[in-house]
Amino acid sequence: MQAASTCHREMFAISEAVRKWRQYLVGRKFNIYTDQRSLKRLLNQTIQTPAQQKWITKLLGYDFEIHYTPGKDNSMADTLSRLPAAALMLSAVSSVTPTILERL
Numbered sequence: 001m002q003a004a005s006t007c008h009r010e011m012f013a014i015s016e017a018v019r020k021w022r023q024y025l026v027g028r029k030f031n032i033y034t035d036q037r038s039l040k041r042l043l044n045q046t047i048q049t050p051a052q053q054k055w056i057t058k059l060l061g062y063d064f065e066i067h068y069t070p071g072k073d074n075s076m077a078d079t080l081s082r083l084p085a086a087a088l089m090l091s092a093v094s095s096v097t098p099t100i101l102e103r104l
Contacts, residue, residue: 008051010036015055018062018089035071042066 014032018025034040047053 007036007038008049008059009061010034010039010040011052011062014039015058016066018059021081024065025062029065032064032066033074034066035069037068040066040068 014034038045043056043059047056
């Protein structure tokens with residue numbers, strides 16, 4: 001997934017999020033906010049790859065709208081996209097040190 005385009009990574013993230021939250025989304029209308037302008041027309045565009053077909057097929061049974069939000073205005077997504085680096089810094093700060101009893 002690292003070498004995939006930003007659009008493909010975003011489509012994958014949307015399909016995985018919908019899969020994870022399926023029990024809350026089935027039968028309800030919901031909104032998807034993305035900073036990928038091309039995904040706004042996701043269901044109206046021609047499918048060019050098998051991966052696109054798979055992701056779109058997974059979303060067909062849901063009632064949703066995709067809204068474009070520029071990255072600078074989508075602070076929640078920006079924050080979430082930076083979590084792995086923050087988690088790495090936190091793990092370095094909370095490293096385990098031996099106690100006095102273990103050194104004896």
